Amino acid sequence: MKTKFLMSTVLAGLTALSVPAFAGGEPAGSGMGASKGSSPQVVNSLADAFKNGKAYIDARYRYETVDDSTTGITQDGEASTLRTRVGFTTAKFYNLQGSLEMENVSQLGDEDYDDGSNSKTTYGKVADPEGSELNQAWLSFDGVPATTIKYGRQVLNLGNQRFIGSVGWRQNDQTFDAVTLTNNSVKDTELFYGYSYNVNRISGSNASGATAAFNGDIHMLNANYSGLGFGKVGLYGYWLDLENSPANSSQTIGANFVGSYDIGSGAKALYDLEFAQQSDYGDNTNSYDANYWKVEPGISWNGLTAKAGMEVLGADVAGDAGRVFSTPLATLHKWNGWADRFLATPAGGLEDKYGSIGYKLSGVHEYLDGTKFTVVYHDYSVSEGSGDIGNEWDYDVTQTVFGNYTVGVKYANYTGETTVPTTALSSDVDKLIFTFGVKFSQ
Numbered sequence: 001m002k003t004k005f006l007m008s009t010v011l012a013g014l015t016a017l018s019v020p021a022f023a024g025g026e027p028a029g030s031g032m033g034a035s036k037g038s039s040p041q042v043v044n045s046l047a048d049a050f051k052n053g054k055a056y057i058d059a060r061y062r063y064e065t066v067d068d069s070t071t072g073i074t075q076d077g078e079a080s081t082l083r084t085r086v087g088f089t090t091a092k093f094y095n096l097q098g099s100l101e102m103e104n105v106s107q108l109g110d111e112d113y114d115d116g117s118n119s120k121t122t123y124g125k126v127a128d129p130e131g132s133e134l135n136q137a138w139l140s141f142d143g144v145p146a147t148t149i150k151y152g153r154q155v156l157n158l159g160n161q162r163f164i165g166s167v168g169w170r171q172n173d174q175t176f177d178a179v180t181l182t183n184n185s186v187k188d189t190e191l192f193y194g195y196s197y198n199v200n201r202i203s204g205s206n207a208s209g210a211t212a213a214f215n216g217d218i219h220m221l222n223a224n225y226s227g228l229g230f231g232k233v234g235l236y237g238y239w240l241d242l243e244n245s246p247a248n249s250s251q252t253i254g255a256n257f258v259g260s261y262d263i264g265s266g267a268k269a270l271y272d273l274e275f276a277q278q279s280d281y282g283d284n285t286n287s288y289d290a291n292y293w294k295v296e297p298g299i300s301w302n303g304l305t306a307k308a309g310m311e312v313l314g315a316d317v318a319g320d321a322g323r324v325f326s327t328p329l330a331t332l333h334k335w336n337g338w339a340d341r342f343l344a345t346p347a348g349g350l351e352d353k354y355g356s357i358g359y360k361l362s363g364v365h366e367y368l369d370g371t372k373f374t375v376v377y378h379d380y381s382v383s384e385g386s387g388d389i390g391n392e393w394d395y396d397v398t399q400t401v402f403g404n405y406t407v408g409v410k411y412a413n414y415t416g417e418t419t420v421p422t423t424a425l426s427s428d429v430d431k432l433i434f435t436f437g438v439k440f441s442q
Helices: 002-016 019-023 045-051
Strands: 052-070 079-088 095-107 129-139 147-154 175-183 189-200 214-227 232-242 250-264 267-280 287-303 306-315 350-360 372-381 388-401 405-416 429-441
Touching: 052 287, 079 129, 250 287
Parallel strands: none
Antiparallel strands: 052 079, 052 429, 079 095, 095 129, 129 147, 147 175, 175 189, 189 214, 214 232, 232 250, 250 267, 267 287, 287 306, 306 350, 350 372, 372 388, 388 405, 405 429
16 A cells, blocks of 8 residues: 555656646647657557557677686586567557567577576576566557656666666566656756566576565656756665565665766766665565765776776674675676676675776777777775675677677686685686677667
């Protein structure tokens, strides 16, 4: 009952912001009510909505090897997988638009890896299980000016994806069965509310136990203001009450500021600041409070980008079971190293000091221009008390050619400290990943 009341209240409040625009007589589906980017075609009949819709196919082959020295893992993981998506999005008809997307992940060759559910735990882990599923199926309505409501299975990437993301790196997306509302009626401001009752995780529809889909009540609020000119301010709140994972139930309130400033001669100063506070929520039987913060200054110039930063996920060592700041719905591969050693925050919290250098080729050759080179170094330690955890070097080269084809090579090398009590964190891991993708749309 509380969930339905909160959902109705927030939806009503956000929709009310668009009343002045509606009273002004702006035609539905135009102006502020149109979606960002290129507006979808608007048609006058249901038949034309399908006739003028867009079909697409997205295929990605990946070969990933994992050399993991963790006790019990005696064989290298080798995964050769093909992810194929086929989808169709209608044109707009009376402010309505729909989309349907099917996905298949197939393993090519021998299944010599632990996919998280095939019980091959002596192999290195690659979390790309085989399977076919309905990846997206949603209906949207933007008949209220400056407002879009979407219902169904959908991809959500909120902000920097530290809390809510699709985990797009893996072959199977994380998707949300949800209703979402986005409002842009206030200048330079975007308001977002979402309610999800089921999260389809990367482990696939056949997963069970700890890797099964999350179900429960999930509320998401975001407010972003971009009118400053030199940065974007964001406020957010996430309330997770997960029925089948109560230990991950939490409420998180935070703010961030991201932007850049022109310092002359084509150079820009970059800055990224964030702080959040988290505590127990819903059916979580533990009582805890933990903080999160990140500071990331940088500079960009002529295709070169350099950053240095620190990210801290705190721990409440005095709380029940020594609980830590957690982000179970994040695009976790994006954070704390590409070796994926920190998909869960370790006991004692995590302090990640890092630096990165990236370069994008231009003016060299038409087939080489746009190639991106990235090198990242991480130094990990606990955030509460003292103690080193390990360090990691990450390397990535990616190129998109002819607009439709993407090729990339990524390597991650994690070295753990032998004093770390957790076996996985004290063990070394090397990952090498080759990716080739292609996308076509009608």
